[in-house]
Amino acid sequence: MEISSSLKNKNFLEKIFKLKEHNTDVKTEVMAGTTIFMTMAYILVVNPMVLSASGMDYGAVFVATALSAAIATFFMGILANYPIGLAPGMGLNVFFANTIVLQMGYSWQFALMAVFIEGIIFILLTVTSLREKIIECIPLNLKFAVTAGVGLFIAYVGLQNANVVVNGSLGNIHDPLVVLTLVGLLITGILVAKNQKGALLISIVAISAIGMIFKLVALPKGIMSFNIPSLKPIFLQAFSVDKSEIFSLNMVIVVFTLLFVDLFDTVGCLVGVAEKGNLLDENGNIPNVKQAMLADALGTTIGALLGTSTVTSFVESASGIGEGGRTGLTAITTGVLFLLSLFFAPLFVAIPTQATSAILIIVGVMMAGSLSKIDFDDFTNAIPAFITFLFMPLMNSIGEGIIFGILSYTILKLATNRKDEVNLSMIVLSILFIIKFILLG
Template structure:
């Protein structure tokens, strides 16, 4: 069996071993496992005043979340031999729930049809090699900036999900220091120091070990310390009452192409375009960021056989719309497995198998609290920051767009916004300096598309 795995995934050729790949897969799954519950919470409007009860049912949504994440991650691993895992995209699911359904009044089948259509469009762009050509057209300095920006973004997600950084209910500041009291924040602080110490000691499997030990500490404290504020995720840091839960596929395959008549052709195209652009460039950023840290990119920052990765990713949107789980995309949390030494598609296969198992064992997966995975995300963010030293900081034409890309990502909670701001800034500075001829023509196309993307709210108001 190890010989067959090595032959298919080229494990020894990439300087790793089966044990490392399995451990990396476990790590990636554990930092992604939150999506099993967060996706049904978002699509189900759980706890949202005025919308609670109007969303997709929790059980079936959990099932299709695990199903699509599992099958697509396995496909990515087998078909591409890269350690990139997929699952329903955070941000994209919120757009579907709060903009398309709650905001525009679409039914869930109509909203998922929009997701299905944008996935079909991206698939066509992959098959015509347009998406791959766009990936290769990005300057090396911007590619490095995208990697750094994603690192900052991942770290910010870690601090935010842990409750260390919060959005204040009142006051002029957009973010602030969370209340440093209660059991969850104590678990996070202990877990962060513990995981950082394990990394500093260069312990093999430090991230995975940190998550496991922090979860054990959380369960112990949650059971022993009475009166402290509990964890927000249902079942977190508690021994599960049950282990097995039967999957429910009742929402699978519900599409309604009457959405075109409902919105009109122009509005349908604008909405599909905005979601498509977000999906398109989120994946590009993830591939560049995670691929760079895994040593997969060549000297020009290009990923060999990128077309295979992009094809599986584009089919993730199609599958997500069809399954009613929202668009599936390549996850930036894949960087956690790379940080653990994962270098082959076996990592993604392990992640996929664990997602499929989670369909049946979801109560067990819910035990891991966000405060246990947050330290791993922060350290992965630190890990991805290292390429900042390779950005040409004394060349302002390159450095200012790179800096813009790096900051806009975490500040707007969007990889796409960061890439768009960097592209537009890069093209504008080159043109104003009389050096527009040195810009690849596809960057002009991308910059123009982002100008439209940023202007969509204004365009829709004018059309209305």
């Protein structure tokens, strides 16, 4: 009876996620989803810390973070069948708390309404296929550059998070935590080089254990807790904003900025992860990209209702791709773990930065392989590609890398009288980028 039930479950999952078609299986997908969650789990602590600086309730934001991440990731797995995790994005949450609230002087309720409006606009742009067209208009050479750039970006994030790199220089090499990261990097590198199944997940557990054994990182304060904070202090608070503020010029500026940053961060993540997982079609486009964008837009909208900043696709999802994840079952696994984190928060929060940083650096190595696919013989292709993957880590922004890559590609092609290689969408985008720099800097 148990064997029959197991077979039915496998057939059910096969039918929904098309595992065989993607050369994967349930075990691989679950392991990949767990790996993605572990590399993303820091957001459960960091997001409440960032947003609470704006006056929001820390415990409520923790719950909103976990729920919005779970819901958005479920959407990604079910609608698009992609192995991508979503959660309130770093950078966007800092803009929410530091810029909109602390610098511009608006309430956090105003900021939540801006995020909600952004989400609604993204849903409309997705339904009308405008977001899909933006991804499709990007030349293949730039898509390869985006993948490599995302790899460099997340590797740099890993080095910075672990203080291996501090303000652009080598950190304190005698710091035991830096040493732990480097040891973790070595362990991960050896396991990956030996093609060890589950190498990234094993590494996270091993590095965490070593850190705890040598008392370099704190032990979990318990394993499970049913004391879940209330969501009430922030739930639906976006609608408490006065109508005069909703229809103000300042709201337009804030929403426009959020749209720009989120759009190209999401594009970069989707292109990078899809190319790394061999999910691009023969034309270099992403199948089901509209569904993936819709999942992202729904996540942002629901997140604003729950009480958190913009929800977006996470580049850390590449860790799951490196573990073999290829379908939405990976995302569903990640989403389930975000729900469980509400009860197992003490355990998940204990995962040290040093463990996830080592993984991000190795994933960066994996994604950098796309550099070999770029046409460096043609400078009208090489220069924009170089700008794209270089600017991402230097400017600490995936979106800025894509913007400058598209802009330089368009200008070089037009200046060298190769208009047939530039489509109208690229020209329109380039004009919008120039307007953005003039108005917003």
